[in-house]
Amino acid sequence: MSEEFVFFLYDIATYLLNGITQGSIYALIALGYTMVYGIIKLINFAHGEFYMIGAFIGFYLITSGMPFVPALLIAMIGSGLVAVLIEWIVYRPIRSAGRISALITALGTSLFFQYAGQRVLGADPKAFPQAIKVKTYQIGEIYITNTQIIIFVSTILLMIFLWWLVNKTKIGKAMRATSFDMKAAQLMGINTNQIISFTFFVGAAFAGAAGVLVGLYYNTVEPMMGMIPGLKAFVAAVLGGIGIIPGAVIGGLVLGIAENLVVGLWVSTYRDAIAFAILILILLFKPAGILGENKKEKV
Amino acid sequence: MDYFLYLTQMCGIFMILAMGLNLINGLCGQFSLGHAGFWAVGAYTGAAFSVFTNLPLPGFIILLIACLLGFITAAIAGLIIGIPCLRLRGDYLAIATLGFGEIIRIIFMNMDSVGGPRGFTDIPKLSNLFWVYFFVVLSIIFCANLIRGGYGRAIISIREDEIAAESMGIQTFKYKTLAFCIGAGMAGLAGVLFAHTTQFISPNNFTFMWSVIILLMIILGGLGSISGAIIGAVILTLLPELLRLLGPTVSEWRMVIYSVLLILLMLAKPTGILGKKEITFSFGKKEKA
Numbered sequence A: 001m002s003e004e005f006v007f008f009l010y011d012i013a014t015y016l017l018n019g020i021t022q023g024s025i026y027a028l029i030a031l032g033y034t035m036v037y038g039i040i041k042l043i044n045f046a047h048g049e050f051y052m053i054g055a056f057i058g059f060y061l062i063t064s065g066m067p068f069v070p071a072l073l074i075a076m077i078g079s080g081l082v083a084v085l086i087e088w089i090v091y092r093p094i095r096s097a098g099r100i101s102a103l104i105t106a107l108g109t110s111l112f113f114q115y116a117g118q119r120v121l122g123a124d125p126k127a128f129p130q131a132i133k134v135k136t137y138q139i140g141e142i143y144i145t146n147t148q149i150i151i152f153v154s155t156i157l158l159m160i161f162l163w164w165l166v167n168k169t170k171i172g173k174a175m176r177a178t179s180f181d182m183k184a185a186q187l188m189g190i191n192t193n194q195i196i197s198f199t200f201f202v203g204a205a206f207a208g209a210a211g212v213l214v215g216l217y218y219n220t221v222e223p224m225m226g227m228i229p230g231l232k233a234f235v236a237a238v239l240g241g242i243g244i245i246p247g248a249v250i251g252g253l254v255l256g257i258a259e260n261l262v263v264g265l266w267v268s269t270y271r272d273a274i275a276f277a278i279l280i281l282i283l284l285f286k287p288a289g290i291l292g293e294n295k296k297e298k299v
Numbered sequence B: 001m002d003y004f005l006y007l008t009q010m011c012g013i014f015m016i017l018a019m020g021l022n023l024i025n026g027l028c029g030q031f032s033l034g035h036a037g038f039w040a041v042g043a044y045t046g047a048a049f050s051v052f053t054n055l056p057l058p059g060f061i062i063l064l065i066a067c068l069l070g071f072i073t074a075a076i077a078g079l080i081i082g083i084p085c086l087r088l089r090g091d092y093l094a095i096a097t098l099g100f101g102e103i104i105r106i107i108f109m110n111m112d113s114v115g116g117p118r119g120f121t122d123i124p125k126l127s128n129l130f131w132v133y134f135f136v137v138l139s140i141i142f143c144a145n146l147i148r149g150g151y152g153r154a155i156i157s158i159r160e161d162e163i164a165a166e167s168m169g170i171q172t173f174k175y176k177t178l179a180f181c182i183g184a185g186m187a188g189l190a191g192v193l194f195a196h197t198t199q200f201i202s203p204n205n206f207t208f209m210w211s212v213i214i215l216l217m218i219i220l221g222g223l224g225s226i227s228g229a230i231i232g233a234v235i236l237t238l239l240p241e242l243l244r245l246l247g248p249t250v251s252e253w254r255m256v257i258y259s260v261l262l263i264l265l266m267l268a269k270p271t272g273i274l275g276k277k278e279i280t281f282s283f284g285k286k287e288k289a
Helices: A003-040 A047-063 A068-097 A099-121 A146-168 A170-180 A182-187 A192-218 A223-240 A245-265 A268-285 B002-027 B035-053 B059-085 B090-109 B129-148 B150-160 B162-167 B172-198 B208-221 B226-245 B247-252 B254-268
Strands: A136-139 A142-145
Touching: A003 A047, A003 A142, A003 A146, A003 A170, A003 A192, A003 A223, A003 A245, A047 A068, A047 A099, A047 A192, A047 A223, A068 A099, A068 A192, A068 B254, A099 A223, A099 B208, A099 B254, A142 A146, A146 A170, A146 A192, A146 A245, A170 A182, A170 A192, A182 A192, A192 A223, A223 A245, A223 A268, A223 B090, A245 A268, A268 B059, A268 B090, B002 B035, B002 B129, B002 B150, B002 B172, B002 B208, B002 B226, B035 B059, B035 B090, B035 B172, B035 B208, B059 B090, B059 B129, B059 B172, B090 B208, B129 B150, B129 B172, B129 B226, B150 B162, B150 B172, B162 B172, B208 B226, B208 B254, B226 B247, B226 B254, B247 B254
Parallel strands: none
Antiparallel strands: A136 A142
16 A cells, blocks of 8 residues: 555545534434424424524533533533423414424524524624543544544433433333324323423434534534534434434434545535535435335325 | 615515515425525626626616526526426425525535625626516516416416326426426526626525525415515515614614514414415406415
């Protein structure tokens, strides 16, 4: 092997590593998208804003001196509660009015948080405090930071928790039942409203966690930060098969890795285009996503 | 006064955009979130034509040629995007078009010949109130006649029930593509007028948010109604500006108020202001769209 080729391999490994880090973040946000869509068939465009809210709660807590782990947990609970409140005030009354109205309401909510955030929190990006001292480890020519490891480990822990929650607990069973058939679930005595609130809570808590982790990784937070990651997480959810929980994880990772490879090996200005190009290719050739099954429409 | 004139022209431009999207979304029932992409195609084509060719012709003839070119290129873009995408349905179509809209914007961002991220400057000011409203009236007449004719009936039948329409012998794919192309072409036309009104365009004028705002216009007015689209366009263009007039505090919070009003309206009247009804000038005669 020539020396250049070895360096090329090291480069690829670095991009893969960055891709996995970013992909974990997308996956965390995409989980909430996919769970909410799975239950009430609503594309919750405000989901990216829960991520922003989580990041800001984390920012204020860590600035005031709280250690990282409790700040992360409180940020998760905080953005979860905001989501429950929004679901209760806005989405619940609109649920019966049809899907387009619900979608527009979601977009309105997203706009509200972006602009209110700019007014209340200030439009300028804020420097996220260094909650954990950055250490860089070196393996050959590959560099990996401890923040990357933290992001990756917390993502895996959260996903194991979610898997346990959905598959092994009573409330998880109720969630699956509600997403399978809401009316039947209601007839079986499940309080579907409560389950929907709970789903919003869990989804937004995961997005909030992603927000704090991103703050740690990129060191800045700002009120408009939720928009692009929100859209991309949605792409990730569709990529994996919307409504399918493992699909969101796979979609997030594929998207993160693909983006970083394109940025590294080609041009960085096409970074955002690549996410959408992948989305369109998937939709055209496998519309139900990587893990989804194609359904024929019946009359 | 100049500002007032500018706002009136912007209202007209958004009316054309809203009517185009109304054709795709309101009449044909195909949920598109990429309208700003076609707007961008038209704006850049028209601007490139009038800046680069620099023909020794009177201004309005250049504008008319630019409008024609903008319409055609945006309609072709609609065809290229519509043929693969229109096989998808509902939410999936919405995100595919969203993706294409963003890709178009990013391509313009990377085209150095038209300014790239810095934007396209020095576009001649060829458009004025007359030409904007000339095309508004033309679009209204076109849309109203389309709805009453055979093509329009076929397009509406797809919205009502695609499978039933297909079993009645309507070539649904052909009519969907047709509605999509015309809607995209109208967005292109609006783009040309926009570029020659503001004299400056940049890829950031055509973000996903604008596709959403155009969608809001037609939903606010009543999905599927031409007069609804016009009312929605006027309200959503003027509302942020009116809020600006109500003192400094309101002005600072105007985008927040705007979004709250939007949510409240959706909660109070999810079908929009007019529903599917039309305002017509022949009183006593009920129009059915």
